[in-house]
Amino acid sequence: MERSRDVRVALVGAGRMGLFHGETLSRRLPGARLVAVADPVSGKELDADRFYPDADGLWNDPEVDAVVIAAPARLHADLIVAAARAGKSVFCEKPAALTLADADRAIAAARDAGVVLQVGFQRRFAADWAAARELLDTGQIGVPRLLRSLTRDPGGFDPARVPPDTIFFETLIHDFDVLRFLNPGATAVEAYATADALVEPAWRDRGLRDTAGVMVRFDNGAVGFAEACFETAYGHDVRAEVFGSAGAATMGDARRTAMVRSGPAGRTVATMQSDQELFGAAYVAELAAFVEAVRTGTPAPVTGEDARAALTIALAAAESAASGRPVQVAA
Secondary structure, three states: OOOOOEEEEEEOOOHHHHHHHHHHHHHHHOOOOOOEEEEOOOOOOOOOOEEEHHHHHHHHOOOEEEOOOEHHHHHHOOOOOOOOHHHOEEEOOOOOOHHHHHHHHHHHHHHHOOOOEEEOOOOHHHHHHHHHHHHHHHHOOOOEEEEEEEEEOOOOOOHHHHHOOOOHHHHHHHHHHHHOOOOOOOEEEEEEEEEEEOOHHHHHHOOOOEEEEEEEEEOOOOEEEEEEOOOOOOOOOOEEEEOOEEEEEEOOEEOOOOEEEEEEEEEEOEEEEOHHOHHHHHHHHHHHHHHHHHHHOOOOOHHHHHHHHHHEEEEEEHHHHOOOOOEEEEO
């Protein structure tokens, strides 16, 4: 496409995350323009030229160069395939698919169409995570030995609306990608997981798992630990660490500012309360990278293959939590 003009982007799904992406395309990202929104009930508040009740209207729209998919996870693979076949580049929120067959189908569709496919693992674009990767790439951490990544959400979820294994496929999927990101070139070979309903124990018998821990073993000998919980008492808490033969790096600080208040109750700090507050800049940066890839025809920095690799760990972790034994990660 012409490098001098804006990349014209359509949004599929205008829920909580979709609205943030739509606002980014409209107001925060020079070089991109939100031209259409596809959502049956939401998104009319966004600054777009056209609105569709579903994504089908986008595929023959000549004014759409690319789509951002923020629809429910179960729809992602089919939407990627449809967009690619229509010649539209794709940014898809995680996970790109829920089965390896669907992931392979989505990757193949994008490859065959020659369009960009990028998946929304925004932590790679956060300044401290990116700085840690730079240390790894320049040898300053040495060979990774132990890795850790955690996600603790602020709570307020409806257990009736949480599908089984969501904690692995939609929450810990970020942490599985981080473990791979902090162990470049290595492949996960085994996962051992435990999970329970500790926030909403009354829903345990209905399959809810709101708290989980996973050990991931890699082919270079490194061991990663991922943990998640759907509720914290203090906001949104996301951190990571890589320990290697030459040093270590830690990432993540949920403090809202560097101010520390001292008073009768001791010392306290204000903490961030949502992912959009904690990772707002990273969400913008990942879309900026996608738009640049579309404009220049260069590969996406986070590929469908990256999403597939994280999914293989999620699938093994879910099986391990159900069986109570370690599970080999699929190739």
